[in-house]
Amino acid sequence: MSATIFIHEFRARLRSVIIWSVSLIGLVIFFFSLFPTFADQAAMLTEAMANFPPALLEAFGMNNTDLSTLLGYFSFLLVFVELCLAIQAGNYGFGLVSIEETELTADFLLSKPVSRVQLITGKLLAALCSLLVTDLVVYVSTFISIGLFNGGRAYDMTTLVLLLVSLLILQLFFLGVGLVISLMVKRVRSVTPYSLALGFGMYVLAAFSGMLGDVKLEYITPFKQLDPAYIVENVAYNTPLLLLNVSVTLIAIGASYWLYIRRDIHEVS
Amino acid sequence: MSIIEVSNLTKYYGKSRGIVDVSFKEEEGEIFGFIGPNGAGKSTTIRLLLSLIHPTSGSAKVFGKDVTTHGPEIRRDIGYLPSEVFYYEGMKVIDLLKYSASFYGKDCTERLHELSEYMELELNRRISDLSYGNKKKVGIVQGLLHSPKLLLLDEPTSGLDPLMQRKFFDLIRKENARGVTIFFSSHILGEVQRLCTRVGIIREGRIVEISDIRSLQKNNYKKVSVTVEGQKPAAINLPGVTNVQAENGTQSFFFKGDINALLQKIGGLQVADVTIEEPTLEEIFMHYYE
Numbered sequence: 001m002s003a004t005i006f007i008h009e010f011r012a013r014l015r016s017v018i019i020w021s022v023s024l025i026g027l028v029i030f031f032f033s034l035f036p037t038f039a040d041q042a043a044m045l046t047e048a049m050a051n052f053p054p055a056l057l058e059a060f061g062m063n064n065t066d067l068s069t070l071l072g073y074f075s076f077l078l079v080f081v082e083l084c085l086a087i088q089a090g091n092y093g094f095g096l097v098s099i100e101e102t103e104l105t106a107d108f109l110l111s112k113p114v115s116r117v118q119l120i121t122g123k124l125l126a127a128l129c130s131l132l133v134t135d136l137v138v139y140v141s142t143f144i145s146i147g148l149f150n151g152g153r154a155y156d157m158t159t160l161v162l163l164l165v166s167l168l169i170l171q172l173f174f175l176g177v178g179l180v181i182s183l184m185v186k187r188v189r190s191v192t193p194y195s196l197a198l199g200f201g202m203y204v205l206a207a208f209s210g211m212l213g214d215v216k217l218e219y220i221t222p223f224k225q226l227d228p229a230y231i232v233e234n235v236a237y238n239t240p241l242l243l244l245n246v247s248v249t250l251i252a253i254g255a256s257y258w259l260y261i262r263r264d265i266h267e268v269s
Numbered sequence: 270m271s272i273i274e275v276s277n278l279t280k281y282y283g284k285s286r287g288i289v290d291v292s293f294k295e296e297e298g299e300i301f302g303f304i305g306p307n308g309a310g311k312s313t314t315i316r317l318l319l320s321l322i323h324p325t326s327g328s329a330k331v332f333g334k335d336v337t338t339h340g341p342e343i344r345r346d347i348g349y350l351p352s353e354v355f356y357y358e359g360m361k362v363i364d365l366l367k368y369s370a371s372f373y374g375k376d377c378t379e380r381l382h383e384l385s386e387y388m389e390l391e392l393n394r395r396i397s398d399l400s401y402g403n404k405k406k407v408g409i410v411q412g413l414l415h416s417p418k419l420l421l422l423d424e425p426t427s428g429l430d431p432l433m434q435r436k437f438f439d440l441i442r443k444e445n446a447r448g449v450t451i452f453f454s455s456h457i458l459g460e461v462q463r464l465c466t467r468v469g470i471i472r473e474g475r476i477v478e479i480s481d482i483r484s485l486q487k488n489n490y491k492k493v494s495v496t497v498e499g500q501k502p503a504a505i506n507l508p509g510v511t512n513v514q515a516e517n518g519t520q521s522f523f524f525k526g527d528i529n530a531l532l533q534k535i536g537g538l539q540v541a542d543v544t545i546e547e548p549t550l551e552e553i554f555m556h557y558y559e
Contacts, residue, residue: 104355
């Protein structure tokens with residue numbers, strides 16, 4: 001019975017997936033199209049960067065970034081991609097089950113012969129697939145852009161793959177956390193404010209954590225847990241922070257099951 | 270085996286009362302009316318039976334299985350029509366009904382078309398374009414298309430025009446004749462009176478009376494009205510006479526007690542007209558709420 005829900009949910013989200021995908025293709029290709037200019041004028045760029053206040057560079061995660069290399073440039077543009085993906089995943093997480101209550105269709109769905117576990121599993125898998133599709137689109141447009149604009153410069157494939165995979169891990173975090181928050185608050189009236197707040201909130205935390213230096217905010221924000229600059233520098237994830245990130249995601253999803261099974265679906269009034 | 274068996278079922282929403290210590294049984298093939306004003310706990314009871322909400326204490330069994338542990342299995346044979354219907358606005362009626370049918374793992378196509386035709390439902394329209402009454406029709410078809418053994422109807426007639434209400438009642442009777450058990454919640458007593466064999470009356474979360482309709486009417490007040498010609502009506506003074514109203518030589522009142530004593534009293538008068546009626550469910554009902 002999960003299959004029925006899966007298909008319905010996946011279809012319902014298809015339009016959103018297409019819109020996000022098209023926007024991300026545009027974003028990736030546009031940013032990459034500027035890369036040759038950056039790469040060709042590396043000296044001038046370094047000089048220009050030196051004139052920026054360090055705090056600003058820190059906020060954009062650019063203090064250790066060499067924009068004249070492909071991976072350096074990519075990790076810079078990745079911040080914007082991550083922000084989009086985080087908001088998309090947050091949308092799906094916050095809306096996953098709350099949408100049935102805001103659109104008042106919970107009575108219909110929950111009076112069907114499916115268990116809550118089957119229901120939330122079907123929904124989660126559908127959302128996961130939607131996110132995977134979007135990620136694949138980003139992966140493909142990244143490789144196409146590299147083919148178009150890199151001009152044969154050398155880069156490390158392992159790092160690139162690590163960066164790309166981190167996008168999926170990041171999305172799972174926002175999906176899980178969004179879902180569990182939606183089940184802890186009394187009612188989610190509109191999904192977008194929540195996912196924007198969570199996405200930008202986490203991003204700002206990551207930016208401040210860079211500016212304030214000593215404050216350990218990177219522990220809670222996935223933008224730092226999966227910091228592209230760190231990955232480029234070390235050709236590896238920051239293992240403790242990655243584990244923390246994955247644990248939070250898993251706990252959030254586990255807690256969501258627990259909460260949803262026990263949830264009272266109140267009468268429409 | 271009882272189709273529905275509710276024992277000491279209690280539900281609190283935080284501190285506010287849903288239902289308290291509700292117990293009743295419904296046997297196979299019955300049409301059970303569940304009456305009470307808004308907020309008495311009718312919907313709460315139905316939602317507990319569907320495990321949309323979880324009981325605070327007590328238990329409920331449907332088809333002999335506990336609702337908290339066998340929810341999905343039980344719901345396979347339940348048709349539910351809520352008082353307010355809401356469906357996925359972007360979907361077409363036919364797609365929604367197919368989605369609904371797909372949960373039951375059997376082919377419902379024939380029944381789907383049969384019911385839609387009977388309820389005059391247009392299948393190719395979008396849910397968002399439907400009037401409230403038409404959405405209600407979607408609800409009816411959706412609730413019946415998998416041929417359930419138990420129908421839970423929560424104030425089902427709201428939003429249906431009188432013609433459709435009649436069609437709906439005919440449909441319910443037909444289902445009942447095929448052996449379907451029906452649990453009918455309503456605050457409109459007339460429709461309960463027309464349809465149901467047995468009723469439960471709920472008030473402020475508690476059951477105040479469970480009885481079959483006939484004995485409920487029998488063991489209750491009689492409505493008496495006596496017209497005496499040409500003279501001022503003499504007051505009929507008997508124990509059990511209440512609600513006396515006099516108008517133009519006609520005296521009407523409620524009577525509960527020995528009917529022979531009443532007839533003797535009336536026999537002594539020069540009567541032009543007399544009626545002794547059973548009260549309507551409405552009047553009985555009001556009595557419980559005084």
